Amino acid sequence: GDSVTQMEGPVTLSEEAFLTINCTYTATGYPSLFWYVQYPGEGLQLLLKATKADDKGSNKGFEATYRKETTSFHLEKGSVQVSDSAVYFCALSDPMDSSYKLIFGSGTRLLVRP
Amino acid sequence: EAGVAQSPRYKIIEKRQSVAFWCNPISGHATLYWYQQILGQGPKLLIQFQNNGVVDDSQLPKDRFSAERLKGVDSTLKIQPAKLEDSAVYLCASSLVGLAGARRHTQYFGPGTRLTVL
Numbered sequence: 757g758d759s760v761t762q763m764e765g766p767v768t769l770s771e772e773a774f775l776t777i778n779c780t781y782t783a784t785g786y787p788s789l790f791w792y793v794q795y796p797g798e799g800l801q802l803l804l805k806a807t808k809a810d811d812k813g814s815n816k817g818f819e820a821t822y823r824k825e826t827t828s829f830h831l832e833k834g835s836v837q838v839s840d841s842a843v844y845f846c847a848l849s850d851p852m853d854s855s856y857k858l859i860f861g862s863g864t865r866l867l868v869r870p
Numbered sequence: 871e872a873g874v875a876q877s878p879r880y881k882i883i884e885k886r887q888s889v890a891f892w893c894n895p896i897s898g899h900a901t902l903y904w905y906q907q908i909l910g911q912g913p914k915l916l917i918q919f920q921n922n923g924v925v926d927d928s929q930l931p932k933d934r935f936s937a938e939r940l941k942g943v944d945s946t947l948k949i950q951p952a953k954l955e956d957s958a959v960y961l962c963a964s965s966l967v968g969l970a971g972a973r974r975h976t977q978y979f980g981p982g983t984r985l986t987v988l
Contacts (some may be wrong), residue, residue: 787950799980800963856901856965857903858905858915860913860914860967
């Protein structure tokens, strides 16, 4: 079945450091890919998405490119801030699945120190 | 635009008791999802409604979990009787009708209900 694999955390960085969180997926079709973020005590918020190969999603300085050849959707940010500390979830939605449900990775906690 | 509302935010019960969670989706969103998020894991779909009909409940433990969405708006998720392993955050999400077009598939999540079963 469809699945998403994320790098384990926590990832600890200093402010202004470069961030990469790896995400790879397995799907039968051509899924839409998403990054959600969960700040402490809050629900999941959509950070960015991409719906086809080579699409780049971007928001708030974060970027991720849909790489079909490597089945990856790695999250990057050039300069992290303390306020970026949160748990980041990679997810897919398979159009072959009529429910369009989201399948999530296990999440990666990011801690940014001043 | 108001987001997805959920209540209560926290609930502590003893095993074998029953509990219910409530969700009010974003106005106009026909599709509603309930996810279970166990600590340290990503959310997993329990049940999906489109309007007031069930689209997918294949992962819902039907011997103890039930859900309904009367009039195609609000939804309740019930657990009876609860087990220790039901301790989790229960997330409600909604989206526009799931037709072609990626934007309509974007799911918006509520803050969740954190359930602790003792």
